[in-house]
Structure formats: structure tokens, C-alpha cells
Amino acid sequence: MTESVARRGSIPLSTVELHITPYKYRALDHDREIRLLKLHREPRNPRVVDISIIHVSLDDSPTYEAVSYVWGSSQSTQTIPLIDGCALSVTASLAEALPYLTKSCRTGYLWIDQVTINQASISERNAQVKVMGEIYRRSFRCMIWLNSDLTHDTGLDIQWNWTHGTGEAVRRFFRSFLDVDSQRLWQQDRAEESQTSVNATNTSDQSLQLNMREHLLWFLEHAWFNRTWVYQEFVLASQTVFLIGDFELSGNEIESAFDLGWLQSAAWLETFGKRLNINSRRASIYRESRGFKFLLAANQSRLLFNNFHKSSHNLALGDRFTAYDVLAFADILERMGASQAQNDRDHVYAFLGLAPCLLRHMKVDYSLTVEETFAAMMKAMVKESGSLDFLCYTRTETDVSRSKLRLPSWVPDWTFYATNVHMLCHDNLFDAVGPGFSLPSVTKCRHYDPPSSNWNELVVAGKTLDTVLFKLEPFSLYQVTPSLDVNFAESSGCLPWEIATLDMFMAEMAERNYPEGPHISRKALLRTLLMDGVYWATITALTSGESPYRIGQKTIGLPHYEKIKDVISALLESDRFTCDDLPHAANLQTLHELSKVQYRRRIACCEHGRLALAPDRVQEGDKITLLHGSRVPVILRPRPGGSYIVIGQCYYDGAMYGKMADPIDENAALFLLT
Secondary structure, eight states, X not given: OEEOOSOOOOOOOOOSOOOOEEOOOOOOSSTTEEEEEEEEEOSSOTTOEEEEEEEEEGGGOOOOEEEEOOOOSSOOOEEEEOTTSEEEEEOHHHHHHHHHHHHHOSSSEEEOHHHHXXXXXXXXXXXXXXTHHHHHHHSSEEEEXXXXXXXXXXXXXXXXXXXXIIHHHHHHHHHGGXXXXXXXXXXXXXXXXXXXXXXXXXXSOHHHHHHHHHHHHHHHXXXXXXXXXXXXXXXXXXXXXXXXXXXXXXXXXXXXXXXXTTTOOHHHHHHXXXXXXXXXXXXXXXXXXXXXXXXXHHHHHHHHTTOGGGSOTTOOSOOOOOHHHHHHHHHHHHHGGGSBOSSTTHHHHTTGGGOGGGGGTOOOOTTSOHHHHHHHHHHHHHHHHOOOGGGGGOOOHHHHHHOOSOOOTTSOOTTSOOOOOOSOOTTOOOOTTOTTSSSSOOSSOOEEOOTTSOTTOEEEEEEEEEEEEEEOOOOOGGGSOTTOOOOTTTXXXXXXXXXXXXXXXXXXXXXXXXXXXXXXXXXXXXXXXXXXXXXXXXXXXXXXXXXXXXXXXXXXXXXXXXXXXXXXXXXXXXXXXXXXXXXXXXXXXXXXXXXGGGTTEEEEEETTSOXXXXXXXXXXXXXXXXXXXXXXXXXXXXXXXXXXXXXXXXXXXXXXXXXXOOXXXXXXXXXXXX
């Protein structure tokens, strides 16, 4: 540990402009060296704090606390004096936060990115980003500063109210979830039980309860939840505490309210609203807030990443990615796509702490373009996992038109959130390329990325299955939006679409002289439209609260393709096309959820007499391929010169479980993706 202090003063923490020498950063000696702010308190007046900057090794540092906050304006308009006579230039938001941070600091040391990293040095920023996740994981706790001036004007005296009763009411609300027997949430009579639980947060002072709800909403809508970097800061820290003025709210207690909710089941969402003693319409405002979605996603991340926030401080690079982890990590990038980043490269770099193994195959380099950064990360994911399942995040035509980047077709744009329904989910049993070439263990997968290849090219191996002839007209009401609200109680017995439409499709194929064959029927058409019931297990989670994820390689319950086969038979053989008495407890909601896979997709008729459910921008001549490392077929569009662009993943009837896979690796062709 090294520390440079010219003199020992008694300088109060101040944000006034002083005529003192700006602090000059000394270069870090190695990639694992960091800086910390060391606090020197006056024995007689702990509120008076002197600050110095020290250099330490991350492997041998004193116990410290990391800080997370909203930068606000990037202009450094304030100065913080150091005890050696120099001063740090900081933003107004950090200057406001420092008196509260130093007061709440328990360790005497703070890590704050704005001042402990030389922001003017790109090389230092590159090096520090690599260890950013470890910095937060090793910290004693992460202090999260919520600035009341950075949110919308509510007319509330935020800091005063939080420290004078309202904060404690919010704390009691979150703590009330600790006493809940999780199994009771999923019973049929959950509404009555939830209503009883409201009493845990009710108070005789109705105005205090109203204030609690207003301040809870203020909290959940705070700009902090919309920052790109804060996700890994929150997930990786072993402890978190939110600071609102002098009030401290434990992040770990807040998470207890969301431990049962990350599946977003109907039962849990209903319970959350009833605990606030508000109607469903008002509760939807809370559910749509960025903080609500953030906390749900954070709990899911901790489950899928094996509780990295509780891992040993000696944790080196993460274990090898499995292909399931690829989906989990990419899902975070997509969810946080709408978050704010001062540098678009941070839509990748800000999450590497959750997947440090990717640093084996890529560098943090702010001199790269945003497009090069995104492509480098996708190649790193391919090399680490052997999986191409991230292609489920390929943007639709609508998304491509929204993008401001010129990305290769195989690289998703992580700078905005795209409302899509992915055909790959963790509980499905698709294995189109067969054992050894797909999940769960990719043993023979071939990906070619020679050092001389361009940054925007990816060479993969596989085979061509079929060629698209034409696509049919749109079928589902979910072509509009997959989040369409349906009042299931008032729609009992009604299908989300007309079965008669199947006959219209059959007629359209006949008009186009599409040859009849053994694979063309109403049953095959409906099976394709529902993607063989791939979302069934997820629906079980949404309605019952049971996890949709498989345990190891084992799948709990009857496979989705067996269930949907029975349901389709019941629908097509019945005289009345209703949802009554369907097998496997299927109901109206089941069919609505299964039908959402049709969003932005169309039925495609192919040369070999088979059907596919493909992205809506599919067109004649597109190739349906099986690529090593992809559980499902991928549609590629040939380009002049022999390269291909990725259109997206598809369901190809008859090929989803390895029946058309080639077990001989040497037979695979190469595809140059651009």
C-alpha cells in the first residue's frame, strides 16, 4: 500500500471552488492495482473528514466500500480538497453525495469510479474495466446513492420524509415479505391470503401509508435503476445499501421481496399489489417501473450465475460458459438495452463482471468502434461456449430500422430493448443438430474464426436443410404485441384465434400450387404455429411459480411436445373449438401464451414440402440451415460472393429433435456470416 500525503490538515469536506492545485494522477503499476479514497476523521468531530488517495493491490487491499450512483452531467464543476493541498474535480452529483457517503462509511475506505480511475486515460480505463466486477465483488458492501434532484418532480420533500417516518414504512413493507411462506403464494385461494397480508404493512395513519406508496414509487422510478453500469455493481456486491440523505435502506432486505417474484408469476404479481392495498390498475404502475424490472432481473441473474455475489474473494475467471449461460447473459444485455450509457461500448463492458471468462477471448478497448466492440464480444461468447444460441437475439426488420449502428447480421444491437418472443428458452428440448453438436454439452462443434478474418465476419459449420418458396399471410393476433392483455375470466372458452384460419391457410397453399404431401396438414400447421408447445414449461412457471429451468440434464414432467400433441388432437377432433376439457390442464391462458411465439413470425412453405415458422422478413430463396452449436435451425440469406446474412432462428417441422442432423462432422459445410 502506498500513500502520498504532503501535510496533515483539518480540511472539512467541501464543494466550494478553491484556488488549489488540481490532483495529478500517478500511473497504476499493474492491472490489479487500484486507488482508494482514505478517510481521516477528526477525533473530536467525526463530521470533519480529510481525504487522501492511496494505491493498493486488489489482492491485498484494506476492507473498503464501493459506491454506485448516477453521474448526472459529465461536467466536473465542483472540487473536493485533499489533505495534501490538491483538489479533485468532480461532478455536482458526486459532490452532493460525498458528505453522506463519508458519514455512512464503516471501513474508512471508498472506491468511487469517478475519482479512483483516471478518466482521462483510455489505457487505464481499459485495464480497470477488466477488474470492475471483482472490485465490487470484493467490497465490504456497495453504497448506492440516490439523489433526489435527479428524478422527476413529485413535489415531495424526499430526503426529509425518508428520514422522518416514511423510510421506515417502506422498510417494513419490504421486510413483510420475509415472513411469507412461499408455498402459500401459489394456492388457489392466494387472493384471500394476500389480502390478509396487507395488514402487515397497514398503519392507523392512512396518510403515512399513502406517503409510503408515493415514496416507494419514487424509489422504483429513480434514474439509478436506468444506468448501464449499476446492474453488475448491484448483483456482484455481497451487501448493498441505498442512501437517501441520511436514511439507509438495505438492498438485501429489498431483494427479499423479489426472491419469489423473479418468475413474474400471476400469483406473485397479484400479491405485490395487494400488499400495497391498491387495485390492479394502480399496481401496474409499480410493476412497469424500471426499478421493479431491475430487481426482478437481478434475482434471476443471481440464480443463473450461481450466486456470484456470494462467491469467494479468490474467485478467478468464471467457469466455462455453458450454452444455457449464453442465453442468460444475453438476456441481461437485452433487458438492459434501454439503460443509459455515456459510451455505447458500455452496453457490453458494463456487464463483463458477470461473465469474466469472456476476457479470455476479448480485450477491453475503448479505441474500438461500437460495432467492433459488440462483434468482439459475440465472438468471445462463441469461443467460450461453443454455442450459437445467441442468434435468438437477432433483430427483426423493425429493430434493424431502429438501429443507429452498422452491425453484421449475426451481431445483436444491445443499445435498445427489442420486444421479441424468443423461440429458445431454458426449458425447451430442441436439439436440431443432434447430440455432440448442440446442447447441453457441445463436444464436436466447429467454429472457424481465423486470426486473419475481418471483425465483421464469423465462419461456422453446418448443413442446408431446405429453401424457402414463399410465406403465408399473418395468422395471430399477437402480430401486434406479445404483451397483449387478455381478460381470461371474461373470455372463457374462446380461442386466441380461429381454427377456421387453418383451412384458409390450406386453401392459400393450394392456390399457390404448393404440392400436397405427408407433412402438410392442419395438424402440422397448428404444431408449427405453436412451435411444438415449446413455451409450456415457462407457462407453468407463470401460473404456478415453479421454476422452468431444468435440473442438470433432467427435465421435470412430461415433455412439451408430448403435451401439445394431445392438445392439438383435442382441438382438431372436437366438434366445438373451445378450451373446455383440454388435456394436461391446458386452458385459454395456456393457448394464449403458446401463441405468442407467432409475434413477428410467418409460416414459410419450403421446397421439400415442409413448414417453418420464421422471422417475418423471410423471403423466397432463403436457406434453412442446421449450424453446429445452435439448438434450432437458422435462416441464412445468400449474398453475392458466397457469404450469408443471418435472418434469424426458425422452427422447421420435423427437424427440431435431431432427426435431420448429420452425425459425421467431416460432412459439414462452411458458412461465412457477414
